[in-house]
Amino acid sequence: MKLKSWIAVAVVLCLALAAPYLSAGPLKQRLQRALELALSRPVRIQGETHFRILPTPALLADDVIIGEDPNFSLEPFAYVTVLEVQPSILGLIAGRLEASRIRLTEPSVNLMRGPRGWNVQSLAGGVLRPPELEVRNGRLNFKQGDAKSAFYLTNALVDISAPTAQGDVKIFVSAAPARTDRGAQGFGTFDLRGEVHASAGTEPELDFDVELQPSSIHAFNFFFGARSVDFAGKLSGKGKLKGPWTKARLEVGLQFEGLEPQSFLPFIGKSNRLVLAGSLDLPGQRLSLDTVGGEAVRVRMRARDFFQKPKGGLLLELRNVELSKLLDLGRQAGAKLTEGVHGKGSFHGVIGYSWPSKEEVPAQGMISFDNARLELPDQPSLEAPQALAIVDGTRWILSSTEIRVGESQSAAVMAEWNARNGALKVGIATQLLSVRGLKTGLGLMLRASNLPILSSAQSGSWQGNLRYERAEDSDPGAWSGRLSVSNSAVDLEGLPGPVEISTASIQFDPSRVAIRRMRAEWNSIELEGEGAYYPQSSRAAEINLTLSEASAADLVRILKSAQRPPSGLLEKMRFRRATMPDWLRSRNVSARVRIKSLQFASGVFQPLNLTCRWKGTNLEATIDASEFSIPNQPASAGVAGKFSSELWQPVADYRFTGIISNWPLEKGTASFSGTLNAGSLEEDWLDSLEGEGTVAFTEAPQEEARLHIKQGKFVLESSESKRKTVTPPYWSAILPSEP
Numbered sequence: 001m002k003l004k005s006w007i008a009v010a011v012v013l014c015l016a017l018a019a020p021y022l023s024a025g026p027l028k029q030r031l032q033r034a035l036e037l038a039l040s041r042p043v044r045i046q047g048e049t050h051f052r053i054l055p056t057p058a059l060l061a062d063d064v065i066i067g068e069d070p071n072f073s074l075e076p077f078a079y080v081t082v083l084e085v086q087p088s089i090l091g092l093i094a095g096r097l098e099a100s101r102i103r104l105t106e107p108s109v110n111l112m113r114g115p116r117g118w119n120v121q122s123l124a125g126g127v128l129r130p131p132e133l134e135v136r137n138g139r140l141n142f143k144q145g146d147a148k149s150a151f152y153l154t155n156a157l158v159d160i161s162a163p164t165a166q167g168d169v170k171i172f173v174s175a176a177p178a179r180t181d182r183g184a185q186g187f188g189t190f191d192l193r194g195e196v197h198a199s200a201g202t203e204p205e206l207d208f209d210v211e212l213q214p215s216s217i218h219a220f221n222f223f224f225g226a227r228s229v230d231f232a233g234k235l236s237g238k239g240k241l242k243g244p245w246t247k248a249r250l251e252v253g254l255q256f257e258g259l260e261p262q263s264f265l266p267f268i269g270k271s272n273r274l275v276l277a278g279s280l281d282l283p284g285q286r287l288s289l290d291t292v293g294g295e296a297v298r299v300r301m302r303a304r305d306f307f308q309k310p311k312g313g314l315l316l317e318l319r320n321v322e323l324s325k326l327l328d329l330g331r332q333a334g335a336k337l338t339e340g341v342h343g344k345g346s347f348h349g350v351i352g353y354s355w356p357s358k359e360e361v362p363a364q365g366m367i368s369f370d371n372a373r374l375e376l377p378d379q380p381s382l383e384a385p386q387a388l389a390i391v392d393g394t395r396w397i398l399s400s401t402e403i404r405v406g407e408s409q410s411a412a413v414m415a416e417w418n419a420r421n422g423a424l425k426v427g428i429a430t431q432l433l434s435v436r437g438l439k440t441g442l443g444l445m446l447r448a449s450n451l452p453i454l455s456s457a458q459s460g461s462w463q464g465n466l467r468y469e470r471a472e473d474s475d476p477g478a479w480s481g482r483l484s485v486s487n488s489a490v491d492l493e494g495l496p497g498p499v500e501i502s503t504a505s506i507q508f509d510p511s512r513v514a515i516r517r518m519r520a521e522w523n524s525i526e527l528e529g530e531g532a533y534y535p536q537s538s539r540a541a542e543i544n545l546t547l548s549e550a551s552a553a554d555l556v557r558i559l560k561s562a563q564r565p566p567s568g569l570l571e572k573m574r575f576r577r578a579t580m581p582d583w584l585r586s587r588n589v590s591a592r593v594r595i596k597s598l599q600f601a602s603g604v605f606q607p608l609n610l611t612c613r614w615k616g617t618n619l620e621a622t623i624d625a626s627e628f629s630i631p632n633q634p635a636s637a638g639v640a641g642k643f644s645s646e647l648w649q650p651v652a653d654y655r656f657t658g659i660i661s662n663w664p665l666e667k668g669t670a671s672f673s674g675t676l677n678a679g680s681l682e683e684d685w686l687d688s689l690e691g692e693g694t695v696a697f698t699e700a701p702q703e704e705a706r707l708h709i710k711q712g713k714f715v716l717e718s719s720e721s722k723r724k725t726v727t728p729p730y731w732s733a734i735l736p737s738e739p
Helices: 002-021 025-039 089-093 119-124 217-223 323-332 435-439 441-445 552-560
Strands: 043-045 049-052 058-066 078-087 099-114 132-144 147-160 168-179 181-184 190-197 205-216 234-244 248-257 271-281 286-291 297-304 311-322 342-355 363-375 382-392 395-405 409-418 424-430 461-470 478-490 499-509 512-522 525-533 541-551 588-600 603-605 608-615 618-629 636-646 654-664 669-678 690-697 704-710 713-718 723-726
Touching: 025 043, 025 049, 025 058, 025 078, 025 099, 099 119, 205 248, 248 286, 271 297, 311 323, 323 342, 323 363, 541 552, 552 588, 669 704
Parallel strands: 099 132, 541 588
Antiparallel strands: 043 058, 049 058, 058 078, 078 099, 132 147, 147 168, 168 190, 190 205, 205 234, 234 248, 248 271, 271 286, 286 297, 297 311, 311 342, 342 363, 363 382, 382 395, 395 409, 409 424, 424 461, 461 478, 478 499, 499 512, 512 525, 525 541, 588 603, 588 608, 603 618, 608 618, 618 636, 636 654, 654 669, 669 690, 690 704, 704 713, 713 723
């Protein structure tokens, strides 16, 4: 007896091992017919069929296409890699091949909803009792008409029991949501476990437990289109779905894990919980959820068509939340915030998030701040008693708000900031801010030290209407607008000592800076005038100045800053060359200057009118008919011509070419026409004076003479070779009648 048992076992094992290699081709047509009766759809087996003995007897078919009910679509219902059929024992006894269980391995299934409901409902409409249905490692697609949704389920595991006599069906689904336009990345895996009660003539009743496995919040945001938002942490949830499938009650508890205490949710601790409740209309594809309890955070979610083209929105309401948490939200979302900034105060907000959307961050809303305070490292704080901000995607728009800087300064500010790239637009209306404040507080954050004139200012105050724009966080930005400057000391390159500006009005944009109604003082010289320069152009700066009183020594002080220093030992040995300063190399100025009184030697110009051009190392000035007065003389000499100097030389060189007319003598006057060169304009100017020209006298002898000047000595030479060396005072010299 034992031997027979061993033989039977051996035969069964041999059959089990050999079954997969035994073709079930003769049963292929019968198997195909049995599947069509079980699924109420045409079936085509394109591959081979095989037997299986263990663990349960079954027939296997490769490469199977399950057709669709023509009332829904012409595209097949499913493409199956391997289809497994477990036959009904009672059917086999009766001589029939009937499926009691069908397993689809690696199928691609098309689920769609038509006028008559879902196509899966017709699976139970055959002449035979529906079999158990299983799906392993499947992909579930969703269709609406001929259009296939970008939304699908991957790694699907589905178990659907055969209906009971009362019409109850047990269902288990485990799958990962994914989208064709987001790659294969989904936002996690959800499990659905429960029953459908479908008594004849009544609406199906749902009774399911729902669970979302821990999923990255980053993946969740990416799935719904917020690709630039990158929060740390994980999201999981559990819920209950119960009731008629057109209006089932849904309760969900969401758990946030791995969040920092200063995260965007106003809770404390490493784990935060949010409870939602609402309803689900499964045939109509509509979902409604609202928070249950909680005062600081309230959430409202609406979604529809989630099996075709998902549409929906999320409304987040925040109440009395600490400002510091909003800054943490910005940092977690990748916003470019200044390091070391801390916030105090509270805010209230309503943020709406919608999909689908063309925006990178499809969010809109409004945030109001109460007693907001930003503390900066080693800087005065910024305070806003009341402020209102609009959120539009990645843009944050601040309405006109009074911002207090430190204890005594304030400004009305409007701003628009892009959290994605740091682009910024700011409008400022100031009320007499300190120039020193440009390097602290609000000025530091906006890089306001780049404002024209003020960037070189050391003291004083300013006010105006300004606009600042930058394209990204690394962009230094550009200012435009109008401002007034008062009592400010400004350092200008190439000018020894600061210019003390009493008042000035400045209008500017990135291409032009215009200064109007300027009253200032330099080296005790009073200045008035206006000007313009062009920061991004090679065009010469334009200046129109009026000086009250000055001396030649004052002008020399300006020119000496452009003089090349004496050569040292290394320069003489040609081991090193003196470097020309950048300001001199780039100097390009066109100016009209009027000096009401200029002291020179023992005389004075009253006035001296100059038209100047200073480009690089070349300085030229046209003297327009100025008067030169000499002490104790009844009349003034007239001066007209051109003054020039080649700068960046070891020794100064000043040249005058023109006419000196009506020079007073003891008898009559003289006029000079020619060129004069001097190495100095100060007290020793005569020692280096050289030149030559023509002298004409109004008194006898009424003839012209040549004037030669060398190292301060004057030699007059007439046409008859009469020569006379004259010494100071030159204005009393006459040409003698005898040699």
